[in-house]
Amino acid sequence: MTTSFDLSEVKRRMDGALAALKHELGGLRTGRASAALLEPVQVDAYGSHLPISQVATVSVPEPRLISVQVWDRGMVGAVEKAIMNSNLGLNPQTEGQVIRLRIPEMTQDRRKELVKVAHKYAEAARVAVRHVRRDGLDLLKKAEKDGGISQDEEKRFADQVQKATDGMILEVDRILAGKEKEIMQV
Template sequence: MQSEKFDINEVKRRMHGASQALQHELGGLRTGRASASMLEPVQVDAYGTHMPLNQVATVSVPEPRLLSVQVWDKSMVKAVEKAIVDSNLGLSPATEGQVLRLRIPELNQDRRKELVKVAHKYAEAARVAVRHVRRDGLDIIKKLEKAHEISEDDQKRLDHEVQKATDATISEIDQLLANKEKEILTV
């Protein structure tokens, strides 16, 4: 039987991955300000297949409350418009030739609170993912110690390193959440 190897860098990488995933998810949450990342989840029916919006158009933010979508192919304008309307983002495009303009409406207080709750759910999911990585790392360390491949002192040291990485990542997640919450609640 081949013994498992423990690599603290792998644990840190996986924890950082959870943090990055959270950052990506939070980027998709709509705040009162326009952000090109808001349209990342939009899929367009183009050329007989579903394509991300950024593969058929350029998204820019000319004003804080306005998104501009420059469609590259004139024949795709209607498909892009339909995809944006169907995306449940609550945005309605105004078409001017090959350019779609999307006004970002003000968020009311109830919607802001709802978005904060969603952000908290995303953050909790990221924390859970980090804890799973920690558990996996600690399990490997425990197995190595039981198999007498590492000493008890090494086990304690590695346990401490894993916990330190966990604490740092959880702290990073909390900071991301706090920043997003502040952004959402800013009127």
């Protein structure tokens, strides 16, 4: 059984890490309420982690207010806890099955806090890209060992995987710098 190597598959998986980063950073809003702000929040519900959108309806009735209508009365506490533990700096105010989240005015401290969260997301994306690189290099070594490719091909593909990794890390840094600039804008 020979192992084949597909560089486009490695790049596709790296692009997936980049897309996830863009999605997470899209949820970091700068002073305006947005339903996307709560997308990364995971709720411990029914014995598993679920996105908030699977246990509640998230809406934005006012520019600085997010309303979370929890469907199951028994889940209100879990949703509230998940929001408080999300490092978004939001203080839930619960009335029955509705949780209201006032978006605080952006202070300099709050902006710095959001930049830290953005850096955390970017680091997670870098780690994901490196994991893809490691998987790709492991596959190359296996393909060479199994006789599917020569040592020279393995070296050439390894260089291409490294170039793709470097390019993705640069792109992560570029996206992060743009988001940081957006957050720090007063």
